[in-house]
Amino acid sequence: MNRKAELGNQLMIIPFVFLLIIIGGGLFAGSAIYFGKPLNTQQTDATLLNYKLTKCIKQQPFDWQAGQDILDKEIYKKCQLDESVIKENFLILIKIDDEIKYTWRGDETKCALSDITNENYPKCATSDFIKKLDGSEAKITLITGSYQKSKKELT
Numbered sequence: 780m781n782r783k784a785e786l787g788n789q790l791m792i793i794p795f796v797f798l799l800i801i802i803g804g805g806l807f808a809g810s811a812i813y814f815g816k817p818l819n820t821q822q823t824d825a826t827l828l829n830y831k832l833t834k835c836i837k838q839q840p841f842d843w844q845a846g847q848d849i850l851d852k853e854i855y856k857k858c859q860l861d862e863s864v865i866k867e868n869f870l871i872l873i874k875i876d877d878e879i880k881y882t883w884r885g886d887e888t889k890c891a892l893s894d895i896t897n898e899n900y901p902k903c904a905t906s907d908f909i910k911k912l913d914g915s916e917a918k919i920t921l922i923t924g925s926y927q928k929s930k931k932e933l934t
Contacts, residue, residue, distance in 0.1 A: 819898070819902070820925075820927075821901060821902035821924075821925040821926070821927065822902040822904070822925070824868075824869070824902075824925035824927060825869075825901065825902050825903050825904040825923045825924050825925040826904040826923075828865075828869055828871075828904075828923040828925070829904040829905070829906050829921060829922075829923040830906075831858065831860070832854075832858060832871070832873075832921055832923060833906050833908060833921055835854075835857060835858035835859075836858075836873075836910065836919060836921065837908065837910060839857045839858070841853055841854070841857070843875060843880050843912065847881065847882075850880070850881050851881070851883070854871075854881065865883070866883070866884075867927075868925060868926050868927040869883070869884070869901075869923065869924065869925055869926065869927075870883060870884045870885045870889065870890075870901050870903070870922070870923065870924035870925075870926070871883040871884075871921075871922070871923055871924075872885070872886060872887065872920075872921070872922040872923075873919065873920070873921055873922075874919070874920040874921075874922075875912070875917050875918070875919050875920075876917050876918055877918075877920075884924075884926075885901070885924070887922060889901055889903075889924065890902075890903030890905075890922060890924055893924075901924030901925055901926045902924060902925055903922055903923065903924040903925075904922070904923050904924075905920065905921070905922050906920075906921050907919070907920050907921075908921075
């Protein structure tokens with residue numbers, strides 16, 4: 780029997796097993812990502828919206844004495860927000876010197892309840908800043924919250 784050159788055939792099993800492990804791992808990771816539990820991105824969404832609105836309010840002039848409908852359109856236009864997305868998934872509350880000037884879908888109570896009781900309440904982000912309005916400085920409090928849950932997490 781001639782056993783020369785059989786070592787090459789036996790060594791080819793190592794790359795074959797390596798490829799099987801890579802393919803099997805890819806299939807497992809893909810199915811785990813697809814069927815994984817939901818990842819809660821509410822806090823991140825609320826923080827990003829809060830940042831965008833804070834930056835916009837600091838840079839743009841707004842007519843805070845106008846009605847809710849006029850202020851609503853002005854905020855969406857000047858801050859370049861998608862009205863349908865905000866109205867479906869987010870909460871916005873703007874207070875100037877502790878007086879509510881603009882609100883959409885709720886108040887501070889919903890934000891407080893999300894930390895204590897129910898995960899179906901929005902996760903919120905709050906920011907305070909000073910802006911000059913009508914010749915005097917005013918403290919603006921901005922509270923944003925997110926209701927949406929959209930991502931998957933690797934189990």
